[in-house]
Amino acid sequence: MTTAATDRETPPFAAAAREAALTAAVALALTGPMIGLHAASQATGLVIETRWPEVAIAVALVFLGRFLLALLGRAFVWPVLAAGLAVAGGGLFVPFPNALLKAVCVAGGLIVALRAALMLVRPRMTAAARAKPALAARWVAPAAGAAMTAFALLLPVMPFADRQLLDLATLVVIYILLGWGLNIVVGLAGLLDLGYVAFYAVGAYSFALLAQYFAFSFWEALPLAGLFAAMFGVLLGFPVLRLRGDYLAIVTLGFGEMIRIVLTNWVALTRGPNGISGIPKPSFFGAPFARSPPEGTEAFHQIFDLAFSPMHRVIFLYYVALTLALLANVFILRIRTLPIGRAWEALREDEIACRALGLNPTSIKLSAFSLGAMFGGIAGCVFAARQSFISPESFSFIESAIILAIVVLGGMGSQIGVVCAAVLLIGLPEWFRELQDYRMLAFGGLMVMIMVWRPRGLLSHRDPTVRLPAARETPP
Amino acid sequence: MEYFLQQLINGLTLGAIYGLIAIGYTMVYGIVGMINFAHGEIYMIGAFIAVIAFAILGPLGGGGVVVALLVVLLVSMLLTAVYGWTLERLAYRPLRGSPRLAALISAIGMSIFLQNYVQLAQGARTKAMQPVITGGIEVMKGETFTVTLSYVQIMIMVLTLALMAGFWTVIARTPLGRAQRACEQDRAMAALLGVDVDRTISLTFVIGAALAAVAGTMVVLYYGVIDFFIGFLAGIKAFTAAVLGGIGSIPGAMLGGLLIGLIEAFWSGYFSIEYKDVAAFSILVLVLIFRPSGLLGRPEVEKV
Numbered sequence: 001m002t003t004a005a006t007d008r009e010t011p012p013f014a015a016a017a018r019e020a021a022l023t024a025a026v027a028l029a030l031t032g033p034m035i036g037l038h039a040a041s042q043a044t045g046l047v048i049e050t051r052w053p054e055v056a057i058a059v060a061l062v063f064l065g066r067f068l069l070a071l072l073g074r075a076f077v078w079p080v081l082a083a084g085l086a087v088a089g090g091g092l093f094v095p096f097p098n099a100l101l102k103a104v105c106v107a108g109g110l111i112v113a114l115r116a117a118l119m120l121v122r123p124r125m126t127a128a129a130r131a132k133p134a135l136a137a138r139w140v141a142p143a144a145g146a147a148m149t150a151f152a153l154l155l156p157v158m159p160f161a162d163r164q165l166l167d168l169a170t171l172v173v174i175y176i177l178l179g180w181g182l183n184i185v186v187g188l189a190g191l192l193d194l195g196y197v198a199f200y201a202v203g204a205y206s207f208a209l210l211a212q213y214f215a216f217s218f219w220e221a222l223p224l225a226g227l228f229a230a231m232f233g234v235l236l237g238f239p240v241l242r243l244r245g246d247y248l249a250i251v252t253l254g255f256g257e258m259i260r261i262v263l264t265n266w267v268a269l270t271r272g273p274n275g276i277s278g279i280p281k282p283s284f285f286g287a288p289f290a291r292s293p294p295e296g297t298e299a300f301h302q303i304f305d306l307a308f309s310p311m312h313r314v315i316f317l318y319y320v321a322l323t324l325a326l327l328a329n330v331f332i333l334r335i336r337t338l339p340i341g342r343a344w345e346a347l348r349e350d351e352i353a354c355r356a357l358g359l360n361p362t363s364i365k366l367s368a369f370s371l372g373a374m375f376g377g378i379a380g381c382v383f384a385a386r387q388s389f390i391s392p393e394s395f396s397f398i399e400s401a402i403i404l405a406i407v408v409l410g411g412m413g414s415q416i417g418v419v420c421a422a423v424l425l426i427g428l429p430e431w432f433r434e435l436q437d438y439r440m441l442a443f444g445g446l447m448v449m450i451m452v453w454r455p456r457g458l459l460s461h462r463d464p465t466v467r468l469p470a471a472r473e474t475p476p
Numbered sequence: 477m478e479y480f481l482q483q484l485i486n487g488l489t490l491g492a493i494y495g496l497i498a499i500g501y502t503m504v505y506g507i508v509g510m511i512n513f514a515h516g517e518i519y520m521i522g523a524f525i526a527v528i529a530f531a532i533l534g535p536l537g538g539g540g541v542v543v544a545l546l547v548v549l550l551v552s553m554l555l556t557a558v559y560g561w562t563l564e565r566l567a568y569r570p571l572r573g574s575p576r577l578a579a580l581i582s583a584i585g586m587s588i589f590l591q592n593y594v595q596l597a598q599g600a601r602t603k604a605m606q607p608v609i610t611g612g613i614e615v616m617k618g619e620t621f622t623v624t625l626s627y628v629q630i631m632i633m634v635l636t637l638a639l640m641a642g643f644w645t646v647i648a649r650t651p652l653g654r655a656q657r658a659c660e661q662d663r664a665m666a667a668l669l670g671v672d673v674d675r676t677i678s679l680t681f682v683i684g685a686a687l688a689a690v691a692g693t694m695v696v697l698y699y700g701v702i703d704f705f706i707g708f709l710a711g712i713k714a715f716t717a718a719v720l721g722g723i724g725s726i727p728g729a730m731l732g733g734l735l736i737g738l739i740e741a742f743w744s745g746y747f748s749i750e751y752k753d754v755a756a757f758s759i760l761v762l763v764l765i766f767r768p769s770g771l772l773g774r775p776e777v778e779k780v
Contacts, residue, residue, distance in 0.1 A: 029558045034524070035597045039531045046531040046605060100596075192577065239765055247764055249511070249580075250719050253712065254757035265750040397708070401584045408581045441592040447585025448567050455574030 016070035024063035031058050057101050061108060068112045077116050084113030100438050145416055152322055156315045166314045168430050170386055173321040174379050175426045179406040179418035180328050181375025186404065187412035188336065189368035190348030191241070192249040195256025196403050198236070199229040199373040201263060201395035203380025208276040208390055209269070218282035222381050229377020233370035241365040256400055263392040275391025279384050281313055282320055289313035321382050328375055329415060335371075344368050402426075409450050411457030420458055478618035483745040484738070485615075489629045489698065491737025492636035496691040497714035498721070498729035499643070500684030506660045506724035507680050510576060513583035514563055516711015517590035518685045522556040522692030523702045524594055527603055530696070534606075541608060552693050553686040559590075560685025564678055587707075595704040602703040605696060632694045639690060640730060643683070647726065652679060660724070709753070713740075716760050722773020731771060735759075 036055040039046045064087065072080045088109030096102040155161055155169055178200060185193045203225040210216035210224065240251045263270050270276065281289065284300045289312050300316075301308045335341045343364045347354050351361055384390050406425055410417030425446075429439045450458070497519050504512040529548040567586045571579045612626030647653035655676045658666040667673045695710075696702060717736040721728025736756050743755040763771065 026558060026562060029555060030562060033528055033555055034521070034594065037528050037532070038598060039524075039528050039603055040599070041601060041603055046527065046534075046603065048528070048531050186577070192580075240761065243764055243768055247719060247768065250715060251757075251761055251764060254716070254760060257712070258754050258757055261751065261754055397712075398588070401588070405581055405584065408577050412577070437596060438592075440588055441596065444585045444587070444589030444592060448582050448589065451578050451582040451585065452567070452570045455571055455578040457578075 012071070012074045012076070016067055016074065019070045020063045020067035023066040024059050027059050027062040028055070031055050051097075054097055054101065057096065058104075061101070061105055065108050065112060069115070072112070072116055072119065077119050081113050081116035081120070084109045084111075084116060088113065100441075103438070148416070148419060149326065156318060163311060163314055166311075166318050167386070168427060170314075170318045170321050170382075171430075172422055172426050173318070173325050174383050174386070175403065175406060175422045176419055177321070177325045177328055177375060177379040177382070178403045179410065179422055180325070180332055180415065181372045181379065182403050182407050183372075183413065183415070183418055184332065184344070184368050184375070185372035186407050187414070188341065188348065189344040189365060191365060191368065193252045193369075193372070194249045194397075194400055194404065195252035195254070195259075196372070196376055197395045197397070197400040198252075198256040198259040199232060199376030200380040200383070200399065200403075201259055201392075202229045202232050202373075203377030204384040204390050204395070205263065205270065205276075205380075206377065207381040207384045208279050211279055212276060217280060218381070218385050219285070222378065225381035226374045226378045229380065230370040230374035232377075233373025234366060237366050237369040237373075241362055241369065253397065253400070256395075256397060260392050260395050263395070270392075273391060273393070275389055275393075277389040279388045279390070281388065282317060282385050284316060289316065317382075317386060321386075324378060324382065328378075332415065340364070340367055405447050409447070409457055411459040414457070414459045417457055417459035478616055478621040478623050479745065481616060482621070482623045483741045485623070485625055485629060486745075487738035487741030488734065489632050489737070490741055491734035492632050493691045493694055493698075493733075494710070494714050494717045494736050495730040495733025496636060496639065496687045496694075497710060498717040498733045499726060500688050501715050501718040502721070502723055502726060502729040503656075503680050503684050505718070507656060507663075507677055508568070508572070508579075510568070510579045511583065511715065512563075512568075512681075512684075513580065513711070514567070514586040514590060515684065515688060516707035516709075516714065517587050517594075518556060518560055518563070518707075519688040519692045519710055519714075520702070520704065520707030521559050521590065521594060522552050522685070522689030523696050523706065524598055524603075524692075524704075525555050525689070526552040526693040526696045527605055527702060530605060530608065545608070549690065549693050552689045556689035556692070557682045557686045560681040560688075561678055563685075564681040569674070569677075587711075591704055591707065598704065600704065602701055605700045607700055608697055628694075628697050632698060635690065635694065639687065643687070644726075646683075652676070656680060713753075713756060716756060719770055720760055720763055722770025725770070725772045725774075728770055728772035735771075 032055055035058065036050060036052055038049045038051060040049050068080050068083055068087075086109070088106045091102055091105030091109060094105075096105070152169075152173075156166060178196070181199075182193065182196050185191050185196070206225040206228045207216070207218070207221040210221045216224075236252075236255050240248060240255075243251060264273055266272070283289065284303075287298055287300045287303055289300050289310075299308075300306075300312055306312070336345075343354070343359055346357075346359070347361060347364055354364075355361060383394075387394075402425060406418055406421040409425065410419070410421035425443065429443055497515065500515045500518070501512060504510065504515070526548050529551045530544075533544045533547065563586060567582045568579060571582055607628075609627050609631065612624045612629070614622055615625050616623040647656065655666070655671045656679075658669070658671050659673055659676050663673055666676075691710075695706070713736055714733065717732035718729045719732070720735060721730070721732030736759075739756055739759055740752045744752045747755070
């Protein structure tokens, strides 16, 4: 946006066009060599192929978008709204060389139109209307939580719930569990952990290895997976938790990578990159989900006198994950009001004050770290049961980043925020399977956009869980 | 002895590359106080632009290798700098003054975005390039082992030294360097005294990206093989180097880079090549436990 002085000298359209031309020039420098020139490997070496039409369209779209936004800054609201909608609508019908440019065109047009619409609406909102959400938050959050829980419990009996959806829902619940676990570390205790995936891996591999070498069942391995992960948390946490902020982040990141490297290279134990397959599915408290159970046992459908259906197992696994997640939720909500939970929040706000009050930062951090790790391990165990095959590839840094993104996008410290973010980040991308190739591209872009739009997360929650009762007014 | 010398040479070359990337991390951290997680990706983009430029210049021939190298280096630095500038403008500037984690998530998002952008635009397969500079000097001839110092390695070290010297003059002598140091100490005060903080931060990203592009170009010359994923590991190692040397300290970044390069080379030379990354991280953990502000970093005093 140029200053008011230059606005007076040049007509608004010319100024907006100049701004847009500058942006388009930058876009040309960005896309020209990367998209326009493709270094293709051939037998004779690298050969350059050109794709100029795509570059031209991308630059034109950037020019148009910037031009409309610049006009919006100069109070041409209605024309911009109309133009934004026209671009979005036109994008649907005009043929594009690839789907991505089409999506950018439509989405860009809609975003411009939305911003124009917001400019029309916002001044009309009174201060009271704007203050309303803050008041409403007090009862909205519990109500939304109850509604979500009810929906999650009823999901398997919904008419649209097929096997694929339930499988995806199980994955989302696993990520919610992971998000809540990491939320203890990042959201409550304020420790930035970039290697959370290590505990997830420890949980998954505990179950896989115990099942493979000692024939443990899911139910026997589940508590052990949580315990091992928590022990790992203590083991890793002890030396590093005296580090502050970013140093802690890089060291945890290093540990996460180290665990993955060890899992990849310790072929004798973990079969290395080939992974472990044939991990048993959980049984219904001893009753397997099989059409013809082994001698002497009764299968699930025989006990309840149902016709055999492979769906039973999927539904059961979903409920197992959901139950674990709900238990974790209750546990976390409770522990937040206990002295240890309050100490986490206090430590997040001011470590020095905590020390002055006689709290031991190392043991408090260690408890947060190991509890978070325990939930990670439990989630890993469920994950291994869902996949029945795991390999070190599933536990790369990108997983840590996704879990951290769920916590931060949701709003640190907010339980419901984690649920929203997990559904948004894990559920939605699976939905748009057709855009498979562009999934991660959109994922990264979405992370940046949400952060720029709401830097404190979708639902931020930083108030202390427990407050002192308001001081009584002293008589004059 | 010969083997040791060869590992030393390899380690120094690798260290020079890590050091150049680490400077980008350390400068940004010094001024903005955030981990620019997408910096590894910027380095990767620099390498890709260099490959594309080589592929264009290759068939033209003539002109000599030196001119081609210079052109490629300049093109890569320039275009990568535009990426660095845009990155800051789009993903970090709107978040200035927000919680630090928000900027970190935005950076991780950008890193994922850029990685997939390059993968989509240039393909997921590794790109191999004909070596441009071949040959080297035989430094020492042992009975079983000959120590060679290739011309590429010489070029990498000389170029790194020259860039470091130039960069050091910029920081120490020019108005830009003065503004950068002022912003590092106290951004609000610098703004009050007439330093254009936004412009200084933008230029910091531009310089960091240009140095990363040099590192990318040199990796293309040295290894001749790149793919869209190289930015991740190099980025982590370079950040480790920056922390090892003391984040915020520019000589520290160079020292840290050299140390990480040497550790990696010696570890893969004498122990196991699979666990070389584990070695680098273990050393980092040890250093941080016993010297939490890095080797050359000033200890941070927390005021109440």
